[in-house]
Amino acid sequence: MNPVQPKSLGDAYPALGNFLRLTSLTLAAPQLALTVQVGQDWRHGGVMNYGHLAAAVLREVLSSQPIQGTTVEVQPLSLSTYSRSETGGDAVLVGHLRSTNARYQLTVYVPGLAVADLSEVQIKTLQYLAEQVLLCLTLAQPVHPSPGPEPEPTSGAIAAASINFLSRVVPLTSPSPMAHQIHQGHPRLVDLVAQLQACLSYQQLGQLLATYLPYFFPHQSGRLVLFSGSPEPCAVLTQWGDANPLTVVEQQCCYSHAQQLDAPLGMGQECHQCQVTHRPALLTKCIVLGLVNDTTCVVQLVQLESEPFSPVQTALLKKLSEQILFVMQRLFLLEDLQDQALKDPLTGLLNRRHAETVLNNLCQTANRRQNFSVILIDIDHFKAINDTYGHQSGDIVLQNIAMMLRGHVRSQDIVYRYGGEEFCMVLLDTNPEVALKRAEKIRRAVKYVNHSCHGHVLPSLTISLGVSSFPHHGETAQTLIELADRALYWAKRHGRDRAISVDQMRSTVEVG
Secondary structure, eight states: OOOOOGGGGTTHHHHHHHHHHHHHHHHTOSOEEEEEEETTOTTSEEEEEESOOOHHHHHHHHTOEEOTTOOEEETTEEEEEEEOTTSOEEEEEEEEOOSSSOOEEEEEEETTOOGGGOOHHHHHHHHHHHHHHHHHHHHSOOOOOOOSOOOOOOHHHHHHHGGGSSOOOOOOOOOOOGGGTSOTTOHHHHHHHHHHTTOOSHHHHHHHHHHHHHHHOTTEEEEEEEEOSSSOSEEEEEEESOHHHHHHHHHHOTTSTTSOOSSOOOTTOBOTTOOOTTOTTSOEEEEEEEEETTEEEEEEEEEOSSSOOOHHHHHHHHHHHHHHHHHHHHHHHHHHHHHHHHBOTTTOOBOHHHHHHHHHHHHHHOOTTOOEEEEEEEETTHHHHHHHHOHHHHHHHHHHHHHHHHTTSOTTOEEEEEETTEEEEEEETOOHHHHHHHHHHHHHHGGGOOEEETTEEEOOOOEEEEEEEETTTOSSHHHHHHHHHHHHHHHHHTTSSOEEEHHHHHHHHHHO
């Protein structure tokens, strides 16, 4: 059996790593493993080992057998409880790629956990994660297993050999079970922790905490704020109580965009600048609850009564900090996973799947008085670039064209890589005449884009464009794309380097 390097999985590898991290966070599982099989040959695959699972334990986990009557089907997942010899039960999450080619077969193993231990929220979250990773795998570049006869696999052979495959241990600090640490006087905190596991956006996080934080801090004004680099430096997730002292706190906080610190505060640290100067009797707390990448979650509290913050409330802030950090980690990884599923990795543009989704939504929601236009773009003689200068030069050309197209659209317009050397632009509130003028401007601009690879200057390129508009040319996404495509290839058949609208194509055909 030949070992397979992680890079052999291509675009799939980071998506699988994200899936493991998110699964660990969702289940509060410190150790788990993911078996990956490429194609139908069990020799072409291996194990991604997270959490320092010992080789002996991993071999035993992979050799475990299912317990009948424990399977729960939640498409695209099959969850079952397996039994390890001489030890307790383990839950196994089996995710099959639901595409026609079925390139990847995945199985996740979580020692010490059974299906019966999972909450409805956890199952729902796992189902969502599986849908995202399978979508990403569908878009990943194909991996071709090495040819050769396929021997009959045995569970022992797979378990022993897979130890050496894709073995990658990523240390994960999983949360200890909160149910055993919550103070008996705060039963609502148990409910909050359970519901936090289902948060799939910062909006949901804000709505959830808006319900619970006033209960935990009834004698304080407070708000939960996200600080980040872009696109909005400050976003208030939720707020309660008197807004006046919070306004002063916002102005004085070291995290406000006017007073950025060279060395930002760390997890659990308090900003001592946030004092309400015109009412010094009011105590304030501004504490970092979560810090992930360039996003910081801060809670800002102002004591409205003479009583100081109680020790219970201080401990509560620590518990909230632990849980909100895990939510932020999950959201960050979810965003990364969604980006991988929706964006073209070479150009950074959104991909064809997203383009078709947007067009379908626009056609369903727009009325006949609203205009938007579609421009399909194809690089002329692109194959000659690949054949003459190599595929790396072709990639540079695609990246340069993508950058140029982004610079020729407004903030409300959208640019996609539609496939190969084709691009698609959706121009909102744009009629056929204006869209054709925009297409002509882009056609001229592309000639001035300079391309070079390894010091070699590549020849200038031309593009052909086809333009269709809603509702003038059609009222469905399929019709608009088909007509723009026909106009594009009419332009190619008649000399290339031209922008043609559906109306121009039809009038020429009628005259001919």
